[in-house]
Amino acid sequence: MVVYQHSDLNLTDDEVDRIFRALADATRRDIMRRALVGEESISDLANGYDMTFAAVQKHITVLEGAGLVTKHRSGRERLIRGNPEAIRKARTLLNTYERIWQGRIDQLDALLTDD
Amino acid sequence: MVVYQHSDLNLTDDEVDRIFRALADATRRDIMRRALVGEESISDLANGYDMTFAAVQKHITVLEGAGLVTKHRSGRERLIRGNPEAIRKARTLLNTYERIWQGRIDQLDALLTDD
DNA sequence: CTGATATACAACCATTAGGTTTCATATTAG
DNA sequence: CTAATATGAAACCTAATGGTTGTATATCAG
Secondary structure, three states: OOOOOOOOOOOOHHHHHHHHHHHOOHHHHHHHHHHHHOOEEHHHHHHOOOOOHHHHHHHHHHHHHOOOEEEEEEOOEEEEEEOHHHHHHHHHHHHHHHHHHHHHHHHHHHHHHOO | OOOOOOOOOOOOHHHHHHHHHHHOOHHHHHHHHHHHHOOEEHHHHHHOOOOOHHHHHHHHHHHHHOOOEEEEEEOOEEEEEEOHHHHHHHHHHHHHHHHHHHHHHHHHHHHHHOO
């Protein structure tokens, strides 16, 4: 019997919840994207959206709580930097699901070829 | 200048929201996993969790709304089948973010090699 | 020093989410 | 036919989310 052991990502359910939850909002995905392109201050980020500074600040807090971005002080500013490692973890998890499905197909193949 | 055009997934913000939102819950991820391994009825799925049938039914509705699973009638049962295509879309989107970050590195490389 | 800018954070509000219980309907078993 | 099973869906409750305004604090510019 073929066993598909999912790669151990050392992620708790809670951590995975937070990552996907953080990505489930278009504004946060855009902030994430900008923070991956290059560091930006919270004010600069906030200027890009039609909502208050405080609202953007909260979105950044959500991203930070998921480990998707980090804050770095620079004078009176806080620069927001995207963390590709967290993204990679989420992607790896999705790969696992795809392999589970692929596994089902492989088993079907095995049955058909009847080896 | 190198432009990184993200692969067009033909996904609206709303669709992406729903996919990530649906994945942001451990129970739903487990239902998803089981539905990818093989079709199961709603009752069978519900028996695996410490919550009411109606609660599990709602989770399945969320997954279905995101296109992550589909329902197929079989007599009085509804079989839930995982849809790997939706998973693939989400993964591809995360790949895009990783490439954006990688792009930043490439640009830095270009600066350093000064060509 | 003073005023302007950048951030943090609390209190509040409306909507959504995740759960429950209850009832209705469809299908199968006997 | 009748009882049991499988699903659907409404009404309800509580907590979390996503937004607001308002206030406080830190830092920079001149």
